[in-house]
Amino acid sequence: MARYVIGDVQGCFDQLQQLLSLIDFDPTHDQLWFCGDLIARGPKSLETLRFVKDLGAAAITVLGNHDLNFLASLYGYGRVGPADQLEALLQAPDLSELAHWLQQQPLIHYDETDQLLLVHAGLAPEWSIDTALKACHAVEQQLRTDPVSLYAQMYGNSPDLWSDAHSTFEKYRFTINSCSRMRYCFADGRLELRQKGELSDNPLLTPWFDFWSDREHPMIFFGHWAALQGYSPVSGIHALDTGCVWGQALTCYCIESQQRFSVAGYEKRL
Numbered sequence: 001m002a003r004y005v006i007g008d009v010q011g012c013f014d015q016l017q018q019l020l021s022l023i024d025f026d027p028t029h030d031q032l033w034f035c036g037d038l039i040a041r042g043p044k045s046l047e048t049l050r051f052v053k054d055l056g057a058a059a060i061t062v063l064g065n066h067d068l069n070f071l072a073s074l075y076g077y078g079r080v081g082p083a084d085q086l087e088a089l090l091q092a093p094d095l096s097e098l099a100h101w102l103q104q105q106p107l108i109h110y111d112e113t114d115q116l117l118l119v120h121a122g123l124a125p126e127w128s129i130d131t132a133l134k135a136c137h138a139v140e141q142q143l144r145t146d147p148v149s150l151y152a153q154m155y156g157n158s159p160d161l162w163s164d165a166h167s168t169f170e171k172y173r174f175t176i177n178s179c180s181r182m183r184y185c186f187a188d189g190r191l192e193l194r195q196k197g198e199l200s201d202n203p204l205l206t207p208w209f210d211f212w213s214d215r216e217h218p219m220i221f222f223g224h225w226a227a228l229q230g231y232s233p234v235s236g237i238h239a240l241d242t243g244c245v246w247g248q249a250l251t252c253y254c255i256e257s258q259q260r261f262s263v264a265g266y267e268k269r270l
Contacts, residue, residue, distance in 0.1 A: 003255040005033040005118065007230070007240035008223040010066065011042025011085060013051065015250045018263040023252065027058040032252075033109065035223030036064025036120030036180065038102075039089065040080075041245045042266055046089040046098075053101045060109050063102075064120040064224065065180040071103055072151040103143050107136040107179040115218035116255065122222055124178040125189035125211035126162040129218065135162075135175040142172060160190040182208050183225050198227045209234045221253065230260070 004023060009016050025032070038052055038061060039045035052059050070086060072078035080086055089095065109118040110133055117123075123132050142150045153169040154176055162178075165171040177191055184192040184205040192205055199207060212220070213234045220236065226243035230251050244250035244265040251262040 001029050001031065002257070003031045003033060004252040004261075005035065005221045005238070005240055005255065006252040007035050007242055007250060008037040008064065008226070008244065009034065009039075009042070009048055009250065010037050010245040011039050011045035011048050012244045012250060012266045013042070013044035013047040015244050015263055015266055016048065016051070019250050019252060019261065022263060023254070023261050027055055030058065032059045033118050033221065033255075034059065034061035035118065035221060035240050036062045037066045037223060037241075038064070039070060040066035040084045040086060043085055044088075045084075045086055046092050049089065049098050049102065050094070053098060060118065061105050062109055062118050062120050063105050063107055063180060067102060067105075068154070068176065068180055071099060071147070072154060074099055075148050075151050077151040077154070103147060106140050107175065108133060110218070114255075117218045117220045119220065119222050120180045121182045121224040122178060122208035123212065123220070124162055124174070124182070124191065125185055125208065127178070131162075132179075135171060136179060138168075139172050139175050157191070157193050160193075161188075180224070184208065185211065196225075196227060209237045212237065 038048050052061060069078040070080060073080040150172060154173060156173060159165045159170050159174055162174055165174045177193060181193050182191050184195050185208050186192055186204060209232055221238045221240055223241035226241045226246060228239045230239050230242045232239040238253055240251055240253060242249040242251040247267055248265045249262040250265060251260055253260050
């Protein structure tokens with residue numbers, strides 16, 4: 001058995017199939033771990049979502065910001081525009097089934113036995129692993145029982161510290177922002193949710209993973225930050241988003257062999 005962690009697919013179904021052919025993926029023996037953002041911006045979100053859902057236990061995925069925004073839009077929140085290329089998904093006869101499946105997916109996947117953790121964006125500096133798991137579990141329960149109330153209060157950049165999250169929904173919002181949107185933090189650990197580029201020379205900003213560099217942590221896999229091009233300087237923290245939807249590459253990491261595999265990204269036709 002081999003486990004492959006795959007960066008943001010974002011509807012690039014053809015590139016995903018090329019990558020699976022390259023690694024000779026066998027769903028009866030192997031497992032795919034997706035870093036979130038299965039859908040949006042690429043041309044085949046419907047095909048991607050159907051494929052991953054149909055893999056059953058051969059696939060594990062966590063929720064990304066695009067996944068959550070799509071789900072929120074179904075309840076009248078969030079904004080899905082032409083650039084998201086979600087028309088086919090929104091008109092699909094199995095939309096409700098696919099959305100229900102996606103909404104059941106976690107924010108974090110944690111393999112305690114092998115000390116492996118999968119998340120879309122990152123982990124807040126204030127958190128311990130135990131705190132992160134409990135915070136994410138609370139959000140996941142809300143998604144499964146009362147998603148409307150969650151989506152109604154999901155958007156916004158505050159609070160930017162876990163210690164400033166006093167109400168239940170403030171804790172939910174902070175957790176979603178950390179796990180699905182964050183790239184940088186300020187020196188005091190506050191989330192910075194606007195910067196998207198390469199590693200910055202701005203002395204006021206610190207990549208979230210730097211806060212974990214001198215702490216004991218499981219091996220962490222994340223996506224979301226295409227500008228990193230799969231580079232993380234922190235040992236045991238692996239960046240997997242290599243910008244497939246922007247025409248760069250789709251990348252996976254084999255946990256067992258510690259090898260990376262990539263195929264060329266999506267080429268948008270004008």
